[in-house]
Amino acid sequence: MAELQQLLEFEIPTGREALRSNHSSLLRVADYCESNYVQATEKRKALEETMAFTTQALASVAYQISNLAGHLLRMLDLQDAGLRQVEASVSTLDQMVNMHMEKVARREIGTLAVFQRQPTNQKIIPPENLPVMEPYYRKPLNFACLDDVGHGIKDLSTQLSRTGTLSRKSIKATVAPTSGTLGRAPRVPEPVHLPVIPDDKISAASSLASSSTEGICGFPMAKVPETPLAPPLPGSMSPTPEEPEKSEELSTLQPALDLPLPLELPPPLEVDELMLPLPPPPEFDLEEPTWAPAQYLEKVVTLYPYTCQKDNELSFDVGTTICVTRRYSDGWCEGVTSEGSGFFPGNYVEPSC
Structure with missing residues (x-):
């Protein structure tokens, strides 16, 4: 320095x-x-x-x-x-x-790593004035206290005893319905008698049922012209005609009411009258077009339009008919149309109906 x-x-x-x-x-x-x-x-x-x-x-x-x-x-x-x-x-x-x-x-x-001893003091301090606890006494259970809440049905027949339990009633073992309404006694339905049909009505109904069954089973269904039916019996509804085998069981029943005889039914229609003329079969165009080759695999219809990318490919619109002459493993096909022959993609067509 x-x-x-x-x-x-x-x-x-x-x-x-x-x-x-x-x-x-x-x-x-x-x-x-x-x-x-x-x-x-x-x-x-x-x-x-x-x-x-x-x-x-x-x-x-x-x-x-x-x-x-x-x-x-x-x-x-x-x-x-x-x-x-x-x-x-x-x-x-x-x-x-x-x-x-x-x-x-x-x-x-x-x-921070040294253990610090916490001071030992009383952390829980009891309250000075403890709340007065009410003495416990036993009360009977009241099961009807919530009967008026909501849409429940109050059963007046159930009564509470002093001990708080439901009173029991004897239930008849003979009547035990699976479904019913609370507070209502079950009702036993009365027996209903079967209607009684006169003998003349049974014979006419059996003949009509046999003729109609034969017409339906033997021939195809066809539209039948409407015919006037006999009027119903007065005072009761006419039951459906039963099979001929049941006529013996019905004949054993005695008539409960004196009813007038029914009107006569019209004669059954003939089988020829029930059958309508079949429609003519559709005319199929079996003629091959002039441009179709003599031999081909199948006819297909195009789903999408396609424009040729090369000289040896076909160009077509939607709905063009093509006669397939050969199929290749790569998905391409060879076929003939009205405009000429060539290659086309196989996923652009579907088989013709």
């Missing part, structure tokens, strides 16, 4: 002052040389003297500049060394601060 201070305070300022004094001296030497050269009779001698002054002045200035430059470089080196020393000191201080902070952090971690 002493050398740097000497350079800053003495050497460098002295060199600068020497350069300033040399500058003024060189100006005076230049004026002298110029006047001497003008006034001298021997120009050669004056020129040599001027050249000697110039060489000496240049050497003196060069020496002074070199000396000042050396002092400046030495000053810069010393300042650089001082800066490096300061940088090292700052780095050392930084490391020391980091070490101190790490020690503090470890000390804090250690304090």
